[in-house]
Amino acid sequence: MNHSKPLVGVGLAVVAALALTGCSGSSTGDDEATGADAAKLESLSIMAPFLSTNAPEEDNEIETALEDVIGVDLDMTWVPNASYGDKVNITLAGDDLPQVMVIQGKDPGFVRNAEAGAFWDLTEYLDDYENLETTFPEVQRASSVNGKVYGVFRARDVMREAVIIRKDWLENVGLELPETTEDLYEIAKAFTEDDPDGNGADDTYGLIIPKWPGTIGTNSPWDAIETWYGAGTRWTERDDELVPNFTTDEWLEAVQFERQLVEEGVVNPDYATFDSAKWNEPFLTGKGGIIIDVHSRVGQLISLVKQSDPENFENFVDVTGNLTGPDGELYALPTSGYSGFLAVPKAQVRTEAELRGVLEVLNELNSAEAGPILNNGIEDLTYTLDGDLAVAVDDAPQALKDTVGAYAQLGMNVNGFQGYLPKQPSDYEQEMYDKRKQIEASDLESAQFDPAAPYVSPTYVSKGAQLDTIVADARIQYIAGQIDLDGLEDAIALWRSSGGDDIIAEINELADADS
Amino acid sequence: MAMLDTAVTATETLTVQKQSRRRRGVRVQFTQFKWLYLLLVPGIVYFLLFRYWPMYGAIIAFKDYVPFLGIADSPWVGFAHFEDFFASPDFPRLLGNTIILALLSLLIAFPLTIIVALLLNEMRVTILKRTTQTLIYVPHFLSWTVVASLTYLLFALDIGPLFQLVNGVLGTDINFLADPAWFRPIIVLQDIWKNTGWGTIIFLAALAGVDQAQYEAAIIDGAGRFQRVWHITIPSIMPTIIVMLVLQMGQILNTGFEQIYLMTNSLNRSVADVFDTYVYFMGITQGSYSYSTAVGLFKAVVGVVLIFGANWVAKRFNQVGIF
Numbered sequence: 001m002n003h004s005k006p007l008v009g010v011g012l013a014v015v016a017a018l019a020l021t022g023c024s025g026s027s028t029g030d031d032e033a034t035g036a037d038a039a040k041l042e043s044l045s046i047m048a049p050f051l052s053t054n055a056p057e058e059d060n061e062i063e064t065a066l067e068d069v070i071g072v073d074l075d076m077t078w079v080p081n082a083s084y085g086d087k088v089n090i091t092l093a094g095d096d097l098p099q100v101m102v103i104q105g106k107d108p109g110f111v112r113n114a115e116a117g118a119f120w121d122l123t124e125y126l127d128d129y130e131n132l133e134t135t136f137p138e139v140q141r142a143s144s145v146n147g148k149v150y151g152v153f154r155a156r157d158v159m160r161e162a163v164i165i166r167k168d169w170l171e172n173v174g175l176e177l178p179e180t181t182e183d184l185y186e187i188a189k190a191f192t193e194d195d196p197d198g199n200g201a202d203d204t205y206g207l208i209i210p211k212w213p214g215t216i217g218t219n220s221p222w223d224a225i226e227t228w229y230g231a232g233t234r235w236t237e238r239d240d241e242l243v244p245n246f247t248t249d250e251w252l253e254a255v256q257f258e259r260q261l262v263e264e265g266v267v268n269p270d271y272a273t274f275d276s277a278k279w280n281e282p283f284l285t286g287k288g289g290i291i292i293d294v295h296s297r298v299g300q301l302i303s304l305v306k307q308s309d310p311e312n313f314e315n316f317v318d319v320t321g322n323l324t325g326p327d328g329e330l331y332a333l334p335t336s337g338y339s340g341f342l343a344v345p346k347a348q349v350r351t352e353a354e355l356r357g358v359l360e361v362l363n364e365l366n367s368a369e370a371g372p373i374l375n376n377g378i379e380d381l382t383y384t385l386d387g388d389l390a391v392a393v394d395d396a397p398q399a400l401k402d403t404v405g406a407y408a409q410l411g412m413n414v415n416g417f418q419g420y421l422p423k424q425p426s427d428y429e430q431e432m433y434d435k436r437k438q439i440e441a442s443d444l445e446s447a448q449f450d451p452a453a454p455y456v457s458p459t460y461v462s463k464g465a466q467l468d469t470i471v472a473d474a475r476i477q478y479i480a481g482q483i484d485l486d487g488l489e490d491a492i493a494l495w496r497s498s499g500g501d502d503i504i505a506e507i508n509e510l511a512d513a514d515s
Numbered sequence: 516m517a518m519l520d521t522a523v524t525a526t527e528t529l530t531v532q533k534q535s536r537r538r539r540g541v542r543v544q545f546t547q548f549k550w551l552y553l554l555l556v557p558g559i560v561y562f563l564l565f566r567y568w569p570m571y572g573a574i575i576a577f578k579d580y581v582p583f584l585g586i587a588d589s590p591w592v593g594f595a596h597f598e599d600f601f602a603s604p605d606f607p608r609l610l611g612n613t614i615i616l617a618l619l620s621l622l623i624a625f626p627l628t629i630i631v632a633l634l635l636n637e638m639r640v641t642i643l644k645r646t647t648q649t650l651i652y653v654p655h656f657l658s659w660t661v662v663a664s665l666t667y668l669l670f671a672l673d674i675g676p677l678f679q680l681v682n683g684v685l686g687t688d689i690n691f692l693a694d695p696a697w698f699r700p701i702i703v704l705q706d707i708w709k710n711t712g713w714g715t716i717i718f719l720a721a722l723a724g725v726d727q728a729q730y731e732a733a734i735i736d737g738a739g740r741f742q743r744v745w746h747i748t749i750p751s752i753m754p755t756i757i758v759m760l761v762l763q764m765g766q767i768l769n770t771g772f773e774q775i776y777l778m779t780n781s782l783n784r785s786v787a788d789v790f791d792t793y794v795y796f797m798g799i800t801q802g803s804y805s806y807s808t809a810v811g812l813f814k815a816v817v818g819v820v821l822i823f824g825a826n827w828v829a830k831r832f833n834q835v836g837i838f
Contacts, residue, residue: 085800086799089798093582093804107801108802109800110802112581112802113581113582113583118581118582211780269672269673269690270671270692270693272780272781272782273667273692273780347583465796465797465800465801466603469784473782473784473785480693480782482695494604
């Protein structure tokens with residue numbers, strides 16, 4: 001029965017192909033339009049993910065406000081974030097493509113379609129638009145496929161990695177915030193063995209690590225530790241050659257450290273199955289005391305503690321940034337600086353004039369007028385202004401708050417954040433917020449950027465998914481003690497022989513051609 | 516009902532008349548029974564549209580399919596995807612995992628269904644029999660997502676009741692959810708829990724059709740209960756068992772996507788990856804449509820070969836096949 005599923009999808013694709021040809025026949029067909037003219041759009045259809053439980057309703061306040069600013073009707077297709085990647089691959093094989101699609105990353109499916117010409121190459125177009133010409137060209141390059149920009153990237157903070165620690169536990173065991181990975185180990189051990197909650201029972205552990213949905217190099221806590229050890233981020237340069245970080249000695253050393261953490265019981269024992277959606281729980285209920293994740297989780301945790309304990313919530317959470325590795329250097333783990341991009345499928349936007357029309361709307365969407373709507377919502381309804389900081393309106397309906405969150409997915413901010421930064425509800429929270437921003441700024445100086453980010457090798461497109469899984473699974477198996485160091489090295493050798501060596505050669509060729 | 520009766524009578528008439536009128540050709544027959552043929556049209560349309568037409572798409576297994584180019588314009592690559600698949604290190608692992616899970620289900624879950632049906636059949640107190648039947652049907656109506664969540668709750672590390680019970684009694688410290696050695700037993704247990712009750716239905720129906728006079732005769736001859744089961748019941752339902760077995764053979768590579776997918780994690784993937792999850796992962800998640808179609812097609816072909824093979828074997832042993 002199951003085998004019929006892809007076939008059905010393919011069947012739909014047949015219908016799609018027919019419909020496409022039909023479409024091209026009926027469209028204006030004015031292919032000879034000169035580059036400068038832009039078709040005036042009546043409406044713009046966009047497919048985007050949403051992260052809350054319910055999708056925004058049609059014609060909601062946010063959409064209406066946006067339409068007033070950008071001057072066209074928005075026709076939104078919202079897809080739950082968890083299945084967004086699947087939905088993109090299915091939609092691309094269908095006939096009902098939107099004019100603009102949020103693409104969450106350069107996965108093989110996207111690259112294959114892009115290289116076959118399914119999306120407009122925007123490299124030469126973006127600089128013609130005031131709000132789309134980025135002030136972060138290196139991020140735009142990182143989001144490109146070998147230099148071809150297929151979408152307007154959605155900017156994200158470059159430095160987000162943080163070590164979040166139970167402040168009260170730290171005081172109870174008499175230790176300071178960690179500065180090095182060695183400190184991290186000692187604190188985790190003390191949290192496990194020295195009864196940090198003082199209840200006399202052996203019921204705590206140090207690090208809380210969840211089952212990670214991505215494979216290797218996806219900013220998991222394990223990836224963070226490996227970067228701190230000096231292995232680089234995903235790819236790194238060794239002897240003038242770009243290599244994946246897991247082929248370095250530093251990486252092997254880091255993974256041995258990770259195995260030691262697990263062996264000594266300072267990590268939650270269900271790290272391979274623990275649901276990342278429940279990550280806060282062991283921290284709040286006093287089972288575990290350290291989370292390695294993004295800075296914004298600090299704010300989340302503080303407001304959760306505040307709800308249950310408004311009196312003492314200030315003594316609960318502390319945070320520090322990236323940790324110094326064993327060689328005494330700080331190697332900070334950056335994000336890629338973007339979270340996917342807004343791409344324009346050629347199936348719906350067939351002429352250059354139409355493309356110009358779409359880009360004009362995106363330009364408006366990235367303007368200083370639209371920015372606050374996307375990032376903050378509507379003044380007096382979801383936020384009020386205090387100076388240039390936004391104060392959230394607490395009693396705004398949850399549905400409206402979720403709607404703001406969903407439209408934030410359309411925010412590009414390619415030339416700087418276009419909204420108002422949030423004002424924290426209390427002095428303590430403001431202080432913690434400023435502290436986080438300060439840490440982010442200082443860590444940024446030591447960021448280990450992925451030197452191979454813009455390059456996509458053909459072998460990776462055809463086999464990358466299987467290859468990534470080989471190393472990611474072997475890493476967890478090694479950490480869990482299912483295989484030994486030889487087994488891990490065998491897995492890396494298997495990665496090499498199954499196509500990894502080709503990827504390294506191709507990436508270096510692309511990099512050489514580029515420089 | 517009235518329409519159904521007419522249809523049945525008409526069919527009977529058809530059979531009778533078929534012999535006498537064969538020579539008069541299809542056309543006469545068609546005009547005579549045109550309304551009956553009209554009733555057939557929706558069924559034919561359904562099969563053509565939803566079962567046969569999509570099969571056209573299977574040709575992408577031999578092409579390098581890119582949605583933007585469409586099926587017709589994507590370049591042909593011949594058997595390249597099949598070669599890649601058979602040469603990849605994934606293939607032996609997937610084949611092994613799939614076959615082991617299928618055999619476990621065939622050797623444990625399938626006979627168990629028959630045994631449970633026999634046991635139910637021997638129950639004397641009707642109310643108890645009916646209640647038991649209903650109760651063991653219930654799990655069938657739960658989705659795999661619910662079954663997987665229940666399993667996670669029951670076997671959760673340190674806090675799951677079954678985790679505590681089993682490890683407490685045996686004095687071990689087994690992480691059932693992550694230990695690769697426990698993946699298959701858990702899958703088979705889930706399968707038994709969810710499907711055994713439902714699977715008995717068809718055997719119970721077969722059991723109801725066994726000639727009661729044979730039992731009476733056997734009792735008079737002094738046969739005990741086990742002798743009656745062995746010499747009357749089992750031979751009577753043998754055709755049903757064979758048909759079910761042949762159908763099962765066709766399903767052997769369909770290990771069930773949802774169940775496996777939900778129970779997989781990084782630590783047990785080496786034993787958990789099967790064709791179905793692989794097709795999903797490569798096709799939907801990674802967008803390798805052609806490659807995953809090739810894998811799916813391979814699986815379908817093996818299924819067809821097995822079903823014909825099993826049917827042939829069944830006929831060799833003088834049993835009723837399915838065709």
